[in-house]
Amino acid sequence: xxxxxxxxxxxxxxxxxxxxxxxxxxxxxxxxxxxxxxxxxxxxxxxxxxxxxxxxxxxxxxxxxxxxxxxxxxxxxxxxxxxxxxxxxxxxxxxxxxxxxxxxxxxxxxxxxxxxxxxxxxxxxxxxxxxxxxxxxxxxxxxxxxxxxxxxxxxxxxxxxxxxxxxxxxxxxxxxxxxxxxxxxxxxxxxxxxxxxxxxxxxxxxxxxxxxxxxxxxxxxxxxxxxxxxxxxxxxxxxxxxxxxxxxxxxxxxxxxxxxxxxxxxxxxxxxxxxxxxxxxxxxxxxxxxxxxxxxxxxxxxxxxxxxxxxxxxxxxxxxxxxxx
Amino acid sequence: xxxxxxxxxxxxxxxxxxxxxxxxxxxxxxxxxxxxxxxxxxxxxxxxxxxxxxxxxxxxxxxxxxxxxxxxxxxxxxxxxxxxxxxxxxxxxxxxxxxxxxxxxxxxxxxxxxxxxxxxxxxxxxxxxxxxxxxxxxxxxxxxxxxxxxxxxxxxxxxxxxxxxxxxxxxxxxxxxxxxxxxxxxxxxxxxxxxxxxxxxxxxxxxxxxxxxxxxxxxxxxxxxxxxxxxxxxxxxxxxxxxxxxxxxxxxxxxxxxxxxxxxxxxxxxxxxxxxxxxxxxxxxxxxxxxxxxxxxxxxxxxxxxxxxxxxxxxxxxxxxxx
Ligand SMILES: Cc1ncc(C[n+]2csc(CCOP(=O)(O)OP(=O)(O)O)c2C)c(N)n1
Ligand SMILES: [Mg+2]
Numbered sequence: 001x002x003x004x005x006x007x008x009x010x011x012x013x014x015x016x017x018x019x020x021x022x023x024x025x026x027x028x029x030x031x032x033x034x035x036x037x038x039x040x041x042x043x044x045x046x047x048x049x050x051x052x053x054x055x056x057x058x059x060x061x062x063x064x065x066x067x068x069x070x071x072x073x074x075x076x077x078x079x080x081x082x083x084x085x086x087x088x089x090x091x092x093x094x095x096x097x098x099x100x101x102x103x104x105x106x107x108x109x110x111x112x113x114x115x116x117x118x119x120x121x122x123x124x125x126x127x128x129x130x131x132x133x134x135x136x137x138x139x140x141x142x143x144x145x146x147x148x149x150x151x152x153x154x155x156x157x158x159x160x161x162x163x164x165x166x167x168x169x170x171x172x173x174x175x176x177x178x179x180x181x182x183x184x185x186x187x188x189x190x191x192x193x194x195x196x197x198x199x200x201x202x203x204x205x206x207x208x209x210x211x212x213x214x215x216x217x218x219x220x221x222x223x224x225x226x227x228x229x230x231x232x233x234x235x236x237x238x239x240x241x242x243x244x245x246x247x248x249x250x251x252x253x254x255x256x257x258x259x260x261x262x263x264x265x266x267x268x269x270x271x272x273x274x275x276x277x278x279x280x281x282x283x284x285x286x287x288x289x290x291x292x293x294x295x296x297x298x299x300x301x302x303x304x305x306x307x308x309x310x311x312x313x314x315x316x317x318x319x320x321x322x323x324x325x
Numbered sequence: 326x327x328x329x330x331x332x333x334x335x336x337x338x339x340x341x342x343x344x345x346x347x348x349x350x351x352x353x354x355x356x357x358x359x360x361x362x363x364x365x366x367x368x369x370x371x372x373x374x375x376x377x378x379x380x381x382x383x384x385x386x387x388x389x390x391x392x393x394x395x396x397x398x399x400x401x402x403x404x405x406x407x408x409x410x411x412x413x414x415x416x417x418x419x420x421x422x423x424x425x426x427x428x429x430x431x432x433x434x435x436x437x438x439x440x441x442x443x444x445x446x447x448x449x450x451x452x453x454x455x456x457x458x459x460x461x462x463x464x465x466x467x468x469x470x471x472x473x474x475x476x477x478x479x480x481x482x483x484x485x486x487x488x489x490x491x492x493x494x495x496x497x498x499x500x501x502x503x504x505x506x507x508x509x510x511x512x513x514x515x516x517x518x519x520x521x522x523x524x525x526x527x528x529x530x531x532x533x534x535x536x537x538x539x540x541x542x543x544x545x546x547x548x549x550x551x552x553x554x555x556x557x558x559x560x561x562x563x564x565x566x567x568x569x570x571x572x573x574x575x576x577x578x579x580x581x582x583x584x585x586x587x588x589x590x591x592x593x594x595x596x597x598x599x600x601x602x603x604x605x606x607x608x609x610x611x612x613x614x615x616x617x618x619x620x621x622x623x624x625x626x627x628x629x630x631x632x633x634x635x636x637x638x639x640x641x642x643x644x645x646x647x648x
Binding site for chain 2: 029030032033034035037055057058059060061062085086088089123124125126127128129294295296297299300301302303304307308
């Protein structure tokens with residue numbers, strides 16, 4: 001097993017796709033000589049050439065839309081939207097076209113398009129650049145939404161995504177790129193819709209995805225020193241959602257805290273909470289607790305930004321309060 | 326005719342912006358400024374020349390590379406620096422940061438960090454002015470990158486059909502983030518010609534010549550003020566630094582960088598001032614000393630100012646009671 005970074009894991013997935021499938025090509029802003037805004041595609045342009053690494057103008061709608069068309073025509077475009085904030089300019093193509101064409105055409109056409117993008121706050125880049133919209137996209141039938149939290153998951157999920165026949169929003173977290181982890185040497189894959197227990201426990205189930213998994217694991221370490229043993233479940237994909245793994249954990253712990261970075265109202269955690277109470281009501285000893293971003297545009301000022309995003313302390317406090325209730 | 330005082334004031338502003346950005350880079354390495362930092366170094370002649378032709382009631386709207394426009398508009402350097410430090414005394418109360426500067430008092434309507442997003446907003450400001458019959462125009466800065474966004478097309482068309490009093494001023498510095506404009510725009514050498522497709526007059530100017538920008542913009546603002554509809558200006562320029570502080574910009578050919586360094590708008594203007602503008606070295610030295618003092622004060626002010634307090638996290642999300 002090799003230890004690689006999250007960035008390297010995504011890059012490896014992309015490189016394999018380019019090497020193994022001539023239908024795959026990349027489109028995105030500054031993915032060429034510049035090497036990508038987060039350096040994921042560094043060296044790709046030199047390695048694969050400009051016909052396959054298509055450095056694109058600042059035209060989010062056009063590049064996603066062109067991805068839709070090329071996918072309908074049988075290619076396997078892989079589009080990078082620099083951050084999820086800019087995906088709003090392409091939302092029409094993602095939601096109204098990519099996600100609907102198979103259905104609206106009665107199954108005649110498909111859109112095997114992979115869109116990679118970057119979510120999250122905590123980088124002090126202010127309100128327009130720190131948002132977490134993956135939960136919004138998770139409410140769109142026809143679209144897959146994938147949110148890896150480790151290098152291993154990033155690569156395993158990537159390998160699955162690139163072979164799907166439908167559009168995928170593959171969401172990387174801005175603060176995870178430098179994180180490192182073990183990745184198996186064999187060409188493993190991770191199917192969509194399979195949550196993973198990232199830490200075994202018995203007292204409470206903490207459910208999250210993407211970077212919030214790391215926050216939850218840190219909270220679990222804090223709590224363990226106090227004799228509380230949380231189980232941490234990583235959803236890994238928001239659509240499809242694996243509620244079964246969550247329910248199995250709840251049957252054991254009887255307590256649930258859902259953690260996410262997006263503002264609480266309408267956040268994806270609300271969907272998780274609703275499904276848990278429906279499917280595991282009799283196992284719950286307390287109402288489902290949620291820890292989420294504050295209901296505020298992300299402040300630039302670092303001390304305020306820290307307050308607006310859940311951290312390990314906040315998760316730990318929520319767990320203590322829940323268990324004491 | 327510009328007075329010597331005005332000529333020196335242009336120099337003071339350009340020098341202030343350049344030194345302000347240097348101070349930002351220093352403060353960034355000290356960890357006092359966080360996040361993205363896009364400096365305006367090399368493009369000062371544009372903000373200074375163009376904004377000098379506006380009236381106080383006019384609107385200025387810009388993109389995320391906004392420190393220079395803010396300073397040229399007269400936003401206090403202390404407030405801009407404090408904003409970068411994330412302090413409550415910043416011009417956006419620490420909530421906006423480098424890319425989102427605002428100052429209502431100066432009709433500085435904001436730095437917009439979603440490329441192209443400010444163009445329709447500028448049309449709306451101009452629409453409000455026309456609606457109320459005011460003597461008030463909007464000056465909207467954009468990068469060459471913004472021309473690739475749909476919002477550029479939509480805003481230009483809207484401004485044209487409604488004859489809005491707005492100037493779209495494109496700072497063509499030949500690059501977006503790392504991508505050269507040559508790869509993104511067929512018309513990158515003659516962006517101003519794109520305006521014709523919307524029935525808007527397009528004009529090109531040397532963006533590294535403050536007096537050329539000033540002279541052109543005197544006519545342009547006058548005509549837009551008269552109600553003839555929008556005008557599009559393209560200024561050719563160059564950013565002397567990387568896209569952001571994190572970008573070493575080694576994708577640019579050395580000869581190209583050297584060429585533009587030789588065309589740095591500040592030393593060339595200083596030489597002109599001394600030779601033909603009637604300025605003395607003592608006057609230049611005075612400006613340098615005053616700017617240095619101003620920036621020491623700005624940095625101290627930013628450093629000593631308080632961060633926003635936790636209890637204020639929810640301020641300004643919505644209108645407040647009685648506000
Ligand atoms: C809609 C959108 N897409 C991408 C970005 C990321 N981005 C920020 S600045 C920039 C380059 C813009 O270039 P240009 O408009 O020429 O301005 P310059 O930096 O040269 O002043 C890019 C791609 C963004 N902020 N917004
Ligand atoms: Mg540019």
